Amino acid sequence: MAVLWLIIGLIIGGVVATAFARRAEARSAPSTASTNERAADREATELKARFDRIQAALDVLPIGVIVADPDARAVVRNAAADASGGDTHNEVLVQAAVQHHLRAAVRGEQRSQTVELYGPPRRVVIVNATPLAAGGAVATIEDITERSRLDSVRTDFVANISHELKTPIGALAVLAETLIDEHDPTVISRLANKTVNEAHRVAKFIDDLLELSRIELAGDLMIATCNVPSLVAEAASRNSYAADQRQVEVRVCEVARDLTVDADQAQLGSALGNLVENAVKYSDVGGKVTIAAFHDGDGVTFVVADSGIGIPAHDLDRIFERFYRVDRARSRGTGGTGIGLSIVRHVAGNHGGAVTVESREGEGSTFRLHIPDQAVPLT
Ligand code: ADP
8 A cells, every 4th residue: 555655656746846847947948949838838738637637546545645745745635635634623633643744754754653533433544654755755544444443343253252152161171070070970960961051052152153144244135935924933833842841832923824025034034033032031931922923014024022021221222232131140041142132133134124122121022023025135
């Protein structure tokens, strides 16, 4: 990148210097024939046209470019540099950094600084300044806010995964070590069961993670006409074992037999499966879960309601975030990974739909997943 700007700077610097030199030459010899003057004017016009072309090319760049003379005075600025030259606090900070580094660059120093602007909006820009062989310097201003946001999402993601895996893997190690020295068959059986449970937890976490990344990375959706009653029945039967274990009654309301939805069947099945799984998981023994689906005018709405523990009001905004769990201790007991609802949110977004929740602590929760007739992914 720096090399590119060096070349641009050299071209601009060269073009401007040549134009001024040629005009000065023509004017300093008044006795020469007017044809010489006309030739000089023509050359100046051509140089001006070249300069305008270069300026136009610089103006379409998303990066700010400032070319400075040997006194560090800006002689060329592109449109992006002008746009960041306002008088807001952030813009003044960026200009100060540019000026500071240009002064060093005209003395032959190569400079680069990442400037964090705390906004709002928060922004991160990189200011580079490079000396030019022909004298002067070129500075660039690159907005890397999105790149730095993605970097921190990636870092958080890795930290979260490590944290989530550390606990069950630590438990597996302790259980295995204890088993080595244990001789009592009852204790061995208890420890072995715990080992199996922890191993299942790790496997479930990895499965959920793979599912989420498949759904997040999915390029084109495999949209097909899906039969809604089958989707609902499938989500219920997938969770029937867990429901029986917890003595939770899962009731599927009557769904119009010919109701269809255009969707990616695997993704929608996964979203509904997760909603029903949660409804069962967060219900008390003897609780009730109801599943319904209907056409609401512009698409199909799936409703999964339970009479379970409910969600505190201040957590409602966050439960769709990856790895977010209301009560980690309880979630651990139920084998929760904090990934299920972020899968549901992604599936909704991939189809241009939405997922909403209403809940009261101690009374239950109702999740609504809307898939529009014309599935247009939200960008
Ligand atoms: P988990 O694997 O922990 O269930 P989810 O992403 O599916 O992760 O859900 C995030 C959190 O939202 C859960 O940990 C739980 O606290 C809360 N939650 C989700 N669904 C329900 C529900 N039906 N009833 C009560 N709490 C729920």
